[in-house]
Amino acid sequence: MAVQMELSRVIVAEINDQRAIYLREVNGQRTFLILIGPFEVQIINRRLLEEPPFRPLTHDLLRNVIEALGATPVDVTISDLKDHTYYASLRLKQGDKTINIDCRPSDAIALAVHYTPILPIFVEEHVLDEVS
Amino acid sequence: MAVQMELSRVIVAEINDQRAIYLREVNGQRTFLILIGPFEVQIINRRLLEEPPFRPLTHDLLRNVIEALGATPVDVTISDLKDHTYYASLRLKQGDKTINIDCRPSDAIALAVHYTPILPIFVEEHVLDEVS
Numbered sequence: 001m002a003v004q005m006e007l008s009r010v011i012v013a014e015i016n017d018q019r020a021i022y023l024r025e026v027n028g029q030r031t032f033l034i035l036i037g038p039f040e041v042q043i044i045n046r047r048l049l050e051e052p053p054f055r056p057l058t059h060d061l062l063r064n065v066i067e068a069l070g071a072t073p074v075d076v077t078i079s080d081l082k083d084h085t086y087y088a089s090l091r092l093k094q095g096d097k098t099i100n101i102d103c104r105p106s107d108a109i110a111l112a113v114h115y116t117p118i119l120p121i122f123v124e125e126h127v128l129d130e131v132s
Numbered sequence: 133m134a135v136q137m138e139l140s141r142v143i144v145a146e147i148n149d150q151r152a153i154y155l156r157e158v159n160g161q162r163t164f165l166i167l168i169g170p171f172e173v174q175i176i177n178r179r180l181l182e183e184p185p186f187r188p189l190t191h192d193l194l195r196n197v198i199e200a201l202g203a204t205p206v207d208v209t210i211s212d213l214k215d216h217t218y219y220a221s222l223r224l225k226q227g228d229k230t231i232n233i234d235c236r237p238s239d240a241i242a243l244a245v246h247y248t249p250i251l252p253i254f255v256e257e258h259v260l261d262e263v264s
Contacts, residue, residue: 054217055217056189056234056236056237056239057236058190059190061194061222061236062190062194065194065201065222066197067147067199069197069198069202069231070201071201072157081155085186087187090141092197092200092201094202099183099200099201101196101200102188102196103188103193104188105214107189110190116188
């Protein structure tokens, strides 16, 4: 089962060049931390803190492509942890079809924050169990 | 009219943090240089020089979304220059429909190099005229 989380904090620690995102359970106490790259954290932070950019950045383009092709995003899910790598998926609806697309958690969350309201973010229960 | 170009060189000059992409006319002598950001040049270079990544990076995701939504890319065009900013568009086909999506030249070229063969890259004649 997938547990709904929300973006709680974006942490940029200049020491060791580490950047992390904290997710917090919507209906509970659990938290989930995921390390992401400097560029990805910048995209997420910029989108949360600043006005939309003058020209579409890559995740704006992704959002525009989804819309132009007649689809709407449903949610994103951090779905698995294998060999120290987190896996995620983006769920889209196109007409009657539901389409799941494999992606990195950083892209999933970056895309999620490009929508208003932010797309629902889920983490699979077994992934939360593994890291708790 | 749009002039077909090909990616000629990716130039990373460490001085001034400048990065540029050179396009060369396919059936002629003209060249076109465009400055792009460090992250964008890294994406393009990595894709040209290295094996596809283990996990989908953002432009892989964009390519996978286009495919999953039943569309195919046709080409990319650097279409305009306004107030020192270049504009580009990505042309997709979905069934009988042709869809043009506004984007930055760096995303257009980054996406183009994610296909084999590389998507056709065009620059509008009036843009070439303005910079020559």
